[in-house]
Amino acid sequence: MHLPEFEALGLALPCLEALAHEGYEHPTPIQTAAIPHLLAGRDLLGCAQTGTGKTAAFALPTIQFLMKPGVRRENRKVRALVVAPTRELAIQIDSSFGAYGRSAGLKRACVYGGVGKAPQIRALERGVDVLVATPGRLLDLAGERFVDLSAVEIAVLDEADRMLDMGFIHDVKRIMAMLPKNRQTLLFSAxxxxxxVDLANSFLRNPVRVDIDPEKPAVECIDQTLYYVEKGEKRELLVHLIKEQKIQRALVFSKTKHGADRIAKSLHLAGIPAGVIHANKGQGNRTRTMDAFRSGETPILVATDIAARGIDVDDITHIFNFDQPTEPETYVHRIGRTARAGASGTAISFCDTEEKKFLRQVERLLGRPIPVVKEHPYMRGSGRETAPDIDDEHDRSRQPGRKEGQGRFQGRGARQGRPTTQSSRPSVGRDGRGSPAGESRRNTAPAVQSGRRSAANEPRRDSRPGPVPVRQRNTPVSRPDNDERKPTARTGESNRNSRAPAASRDVRSAIDELTGRSSSLGR
Structure with a gap:
C-alpha cells in the first residue's frame, strides 16, 4: 500500500510496510512535526496529550535508526531506552515497537515491577536493542548489574509530567546519569x-520543541454532559445511566483506589460486569482485566488516573468522570480516551457540592460551560445554582445543631426547675456520681437555692452558742466532689447574709454544712 504522506516524512520501506499493515494512512500532527527532526538526530521536547499518536512519533524514527548497518555483537547491549511511569503504558509502548518493527529484526524487552524478575533478567541476558522500563524496576536491575546502559544511543522519557506527579523525577535523574553523554534524548509530556521545563533543560541539547495543542482537547466529536448529584447517590446514577443508555464500552474514572473498588462492586451487584485497575492490583490481575476489557468480555472498566495512563483502546464510546479531577488537564486526558481516529464519543461528568471548584477549573480550561442535565432521577432540584443548597441542607439534616458545651444529659438539666423534695441534692447523672461535666450551673441554681430556704426554716437544734460554730469555722468539712451549691448559694443570698449577725452566719453555715453531709450520706 502506498503511503505518500508517511513517505514524505522520510520513513524507510520497512516502517511504511508496518504502518500499512496496522491500517494507518495519514500521519497525525505530532508525527508530521516530530518525525523529520528525529530522523535528523535532533533532541526533542514534545508537548502532546494522550491519543495524539506520539508513541509512533518516537517509535518509528527509533526503529529506523537502529536498522542502520552496524556492528552486531553477540551479547548486544541496550541501544534504545524508553522510560514510562506505569506498567500499562510500558506494556503498550513495547507492543507498539513490536508492531512497527515487525520486519526490523530488533530484540526488545519490557521490565516493570509487580512481577518476578527472572523472566526479565533472562531477556536482558539474551541481548536487547530496545528496552522499555518503569523507573523503579530499571534501577533495581541496574543496581544488581543485570542491565547495562552504557551503550544507549536514544533515550525517551514518556509522560514526564506523570512521572513528576508520581515522585519519579529523582529516579529519572539517576537513570539519565547512567547514560552516555553522546546520545539523542526525547522528552514527551502532556x-x-x-x-x-527545568528537567528538559538539564537533559536536552538544543532541542526542537513541538506543541500540539496540549491545553485544549478536540471536543467537536465528544458529547460532554454534566450531572449534579449528591455524593452518596453517584453509584446509583452510574448504574442507571449504563442500563438506560445500554452502554457496551465505557471507562469510569475514580480519584481514589478505594473508590474504584466500591464503584466496581456496585456495578457487579447491579448485574453489570466491570473490571478495576489501580496501583494496588497485582500485575497479573491488571493484565487479565485489560485483556477482558479489550476483548469486550468486560464492558466497563473502572480506573484511577495514574493506572489509566497505559490504556489505549480505540472503541471506547463513553467516559465517566465519576469524581471531578483536581487538575483541569486531567479532564483532557480522561475524555481523550474516546472519539479516537475520527469517531464520536460521550463524556459524562458527575459533580457534587464539594467538587464545584474543580468543575469551574475544567470549564475555564475548555473555554465554555459543560451542558447540564437538569432532570434525572437522582437530582432533587434543578440547575447548577440549586445543587449546593440541596447538598448543604442534606449535610445539616444529618448533624442537628447543638450548642457549644451541651452534653448528652442536657435535656434532663432543663427539667430541674419543677418542684421536688430532692432539689437540694446535686444533679446525678446515669453513673450515679454527680452531674455531668458539660451541664450548666445555671440549671442547678434554682434547686440549690430552694434547698437553702428549706434548711433555714428547720428547727435550730444547733443554734445555741457553743463550740460548734467556732469549730466549724476553723475545721474544713468534706463535701461531694461535684457539689455546686456553695458558689450558687452565696450568689443567691449575698444580700441577706450581709445583714445577719456574725454568730448567726456561723451557726447557719454550720447547719448548711452538716445538712449537706447528712443528705449525701443518706443518699
Missing part, C-alpha cells in the same frame, strides 16, 4: 509545568 503538560509543561516549570519542573518539566
Amino acid at each position: 503538560t509543561m509545568p516549570t519542573e518539566i
Whole structure:
C-alpha cells in the first residue's frame, strides 16, 4: 500500500510496510512535526496529550535508526531506552515497537515491577536493542548489574509530567546519569509545568520543541454532559445511566483506589460486569482485566488516573468522570480516551457540592460551560445554582445543631426547675456520681437555692452558742466532689447574709454544712 504522506516524512520501506499493515494512512500532527527532526538526530521536547499518536512519533524514527548497518555483537547491549511511569503504558509502548518493527529484526524487552524478575533478567541476558522500563524496576536491575546502559544511543522519557506527579523525577535523574553523554534524548509530556521545563533543560541539547495543542482537547466529536448529584447517590446514577443508555464500552474514572473498588462492586451487584485497575492490583490481575476489557468480555472498566495512563483502546464510546479531577488537564486526558481516529464519543461528568471548584477549573480550561442535565432521577432540584443548597441542607439534616458545651444529659438539666423534695441534692447523672461535666450551673441554681430556704426554716437544734460554730469555722468539712451549691448559694443570698449577725452566719453555715453531709450520706 502506498503511503505518500508517511513517505514524505522520510520513513524507510520497512516502517511504511508496518504502518500499512496496522491500517494507518495519514500521519497525525505530532508525527508530521516530530518525525523529520528525529530522523535528523535532533533532541526533542514534545508537548502532546494522550491519543495524539506520539508513541509512533518516537517509535518509528527509533526503529529506523537502529536498522542502520552496524556492528552486531553477540551479547548486544541496550541501544534504545524508553522510560514510562506505569506498567500499562510500558506494556503498550513495547507492543507498539513490536508492531512497527515487525520486519526490523530488533530484540526488545519490557521490565516493570509487580512481577518476578527472572523472566526479565533472562531477556536482558539474551541481548536487547530496545528496552522499555518503569523507573523503579530499571534501577533495581541496574543496581544488581543485570542491565547495562552504557551503550544507549536514544533515550525517551514518556509522560514526564506523570512521572513528576508520581515522585519519579529523582529516579529519572539517576537513570539519565547512567547514560552516555553522546546520545539523542526525547522528552514527551502532556503538560509543561516549570519542573518539566527545568528537567528538559538539564537533559536536552538544543532541542526542537513541538506543541500540539496540549491545553485544549478536540471536543467537536465528544458529547460532554454534566450531572449534579449528591455524593452518596453517584453509584446509583452510574448504574442507571449504563442500563438506560445500554452502554457496551465505557471507562469510569475514580480519584481514589478505594473508590474504584466500591464503584466496581456496585456495578457487579447491579448485574453489570466491570473490571478495576489501580496501583494496588497485582500485575497479573491488571493484565487479565485489560485483556477482558479489550476483548469486550468486560464492558466497563473502572480506573484511577495514574493506572489509566497505559490504556489505549480505540472503541471506547463513553467516559465517566465519576469524581471531578483536581487538575483541569486531567479532564483532557480522561475524555481523550474516546472519539479516537475520527469517531464520536460521550463524556459524562458527575459533580457534587464539594467538587464545584474543580468543575469551574475544567470549564475555564475548555473555554465554555459543560451542558447540564437538569432532570434525572437522582437530582432533587434543578440547575447548577440549586445543587449546593440541596447538598448543604442534606449535610445539616444529618448533624442537628447543638450548642457549644451541651452534653448528652442536657435535656434532663432543663427539667430541674419543677418542684421536688430532692432539689437540694446535686444533679446525678446515669453513673450515679454527680452531674455531668458539660451541664450548666445555671440549671442547678434554682434547686440549690430552694434547698437553702428549706434548711433555714428547720428547727435550730444547733443554734445555741457553743463550740460548734467556732469549730466549724476553723475545721474544713468534706463535701461531694461535684457539689455546686456553695458558689450558687452565696450568689443567691449575698444580700441577706450581709445583714445577719456574725454568730448567726456561723451557726447557719454550720447547719448548711452538716445538712449537706447528712443528705449525701443518706443518699
